[in-house]
Amino acid sequence: MVYRGKEKPSVEIKLTDGQETAFVPSYSSLDQIQGNVSVTAHTDTKIDQVFITFEGVVKTYVEKMASSSPTSGRSEAFQCFLRLVQPMDDASWPDTGILKPDETYKFPFTFAVPEKLLPQNCDHDRDNDTVHQAHLQPPPTLGDPLTAAWGKSLMDDMSPDMAIVSYAIRARIINGKKSTGKVNIIAEDSKKVRVVPQITEHPPLIVQDGKDDDYRLRKEKPIKKGTFKKRLGTIVMESVQPRPLRLPPPRSEKPCPVTTSATINLRFDPAQPDARPPRLGSLVTKLKVATFFASKPMEEIPSRSSDFHYSSTKGIYVETLTLSTLCMASAQWDKHNSPDSPPRRDTALSMPSSSNPNIPKASSAYKHSLPHYTAHILVPIILPGKDDGASSSRKVFVPTFHSCLLSRIYVLDMSLSCHTPDTSITDPSLHLKLPIQISAEGSADASPNISEDEAQAIARREAGNFAWHPRSVAPPSPEYAEPAEFPSLAPPTPEDTEMATTRAQSPEPVEASTAPGIRQSSDNPTAYSDIPPPNYSVHTFARPSVSSSTG
Secondary structure, rough: OOOOOOOOOEEEEEEOOOOOOOEEEEEEOOOOOEEEEEEEOOOEEEOOEEEEEEEEEEEEEEEOOOOOOOOOEEEEEEEEEEEEEEOOOHHHHOOOOOOOOEEEEEEEEEEEEOOOOOHHHOOOOOOOOHHHHOOOOOOEEEOOOOEEEEOEEEOOOOOOOOEEEEEEEEEEOOOOOOOOOOOEEEEEEEEEEEEEOOOOOOOEEEEEEEOOOOOOOOEEEEEEOOOOOEEEEEEEOOOOOOOEEEEEOOOOOOOOOOEEEEEEEEEEEOOOOOOOOEEEEEEEEEEEEEEEEEOOOOOOOOOOOHHOOOOOEEEEEEEEEEEEEOOOOOOOOEEEEOOOOOOOOEEEEEOOOOOOOOOOOOOOOOOOOOOOEEEEEEEEOOOOOOOOOOOHHEEOOOOOOEEEOOOEEEEEEEEEEEEEEOOOOOEEEEEEEEEEEEOOOOOOOOOOOOHHHHHHHHHHHOOOOHHOOOOOOOOOOOOHOOOOOOOOOOOOHHHHHHHHHHHHHHHOOOOOOOOOOOOOOOOOOOOOOOOOOOOOOOOOOOOOOOOOOOO
């Protein structure tokens, strides 16, 4: 039967977990989503099933630009990476399976946001297991303007139209099947929710000097008074990957500012004994937000943006935000006359490798006979908030994540200008690009929802793990502290020696029951015996007694 107009039952999803009045219901890992599905029929309506699910989907598409014609194509991808089904309670089900007119039936549901996805959600080819583990992390809500909210304001999560991650509660009323074999959905409803899972800090990236255009941890620049003038020296700007920016739980009413800091280490190697270090100008810090998307599963974690340009199956979208502009004119240079530390390797991790982490490696033009100068700048990194009043305050940030079809990464772009001594030349070319992560905290009251049987099984398993039990280191009790006494081992008797000699010289076997000194065991094969072979003579030695001394 096909229901039309007023004959169609009405379905409504209502939350009962304290998010009823929330502008956008938001949840983190292990948070429970609770509510009711209200169904009201206008006529007698037979139903077979009420299907309530919590679903998470990813949708991407990549435009194919044709080179020979003005038309373009599109490659799309869709993945339902999460689907939790609510079991139905018989008490809420009508006895006859027929909904009475103008009577409201309520079907409760409870879902918990998972910490990990099932392994079969990422079954494509991968470069390594790290990619697999990253793809099993539930991605945050992304690309949907109706769920990108902070408080009661709609925000911009800096995602393109080509990439969407959405979560929703869906309720469907099913009555039989269609002629095509598919279920017949007579009514349905859905309610979108925002999910920002708990994401912890990952290890720092490995950045190769001169081989990665997306990241740069070190920059050298010669200082001259003019284009055709002699070099006064070389300035070096160096830094490491800073600590991550940690987002508060999504349901925080008064979240604190999201902050971290980066340390910039400067070094000036003079080319002449009387050369002075340059005076520093302004330091501009920007945050580059990069969203990688693909129409087929990605086998690696994106690290090079050039791999996503001019591709028919992959794309990249980048936005840049200015975080701060600081005046560095008051920075002080320190003079060092001691010999420089030995050079380090060409491959640089996101951490210093020299003996002194605050002194950069010498430049390629460094002269060991001359002193060098160093300076250090501590740069605060603060994400813009909704109350800042700037255009960037309308932005909302999601944690760094990598999924099968989508990835989001962040890069700090730091540009420092300096002034050559005794000139008005300003050179703003000292430029670093540091990788930075954004992690997310989970709800403070979130905990796994396990049954009583599961809790007892966990308790029994932990009770059987003796490796974690406390052990006593007290002195032993008196009965174990006294010296041990062992009985003396008597030497073999003449009868034993005579019997052994007879057995060695006799071609006939001797029964084990009549041969003293021979052990009989069903575990040992008959080819093995305590009697030496005939070709060896038997020597008898007196066995010494074992004393009871413990020394």
